[in-house]
Amino acid sequence: MASYRVPEVVRMALPLILGTPLAGQQPAPPPPVEMRALAFLEGRWEGTGRMGTGERAAEARATELVRFRADTGVLVIEGKGVARGPDGQDIVVHQAFGVLWYDRAAARYRLRTFRRGGESMEPDVTVGEQQLTWEFTDPRAGRIRFEIAVSAAQGWQERGAWSRDGTTWTPFV
Secondary structure: OOOOOOOHHHHHHHHHHHHHHHHHOOOOOOOOHHHHHHHHHOEEEEEEEEEOOHHHOEEEEEEEEEEEEOOOOEEEEEEEEEEEOOOOOEEEEEEEEEEEEEEOOOOEEEEEEEEOOOOEEOOEEEEEOOEEEEEEEEOOOEEEEEEEEEEOOOEEEEEEEEEOOOOOOEEOO
């Protein structure tokens, strides 16, 4: 077996050569302070609610899992609603995944949602005191709005409503 000896000058230069690309990289900026306003959402939330309108409304058990990721740079939201079917079996009536972040360049919150079936959208987002609202246009229903409010007394409260004219809202969640 042959042995090879690295010349002294090469051994001394290697750390400088290999370290140069790393030294040129800037450290990542800290997460936006605006993300702190979403801390009230973090956790595992479970409860029941009604989904639908009129006689088609059904009670569902809902679970929301909300976690910060990427050093609090994004908030990941996973929601699932399960209702009892007519045959007594559980059926999934809602399943969604969302990623919420603060876009520094646009100076606004952004939300990308994904629903069962592969649908994706980026609704308008508003963050208030212990409240998150997102809204979008659906060609079948008009405007759809969801609001989440969290309080010590009532926990997670979520409401959904639709409006054809942007003025009269009909609740469905």
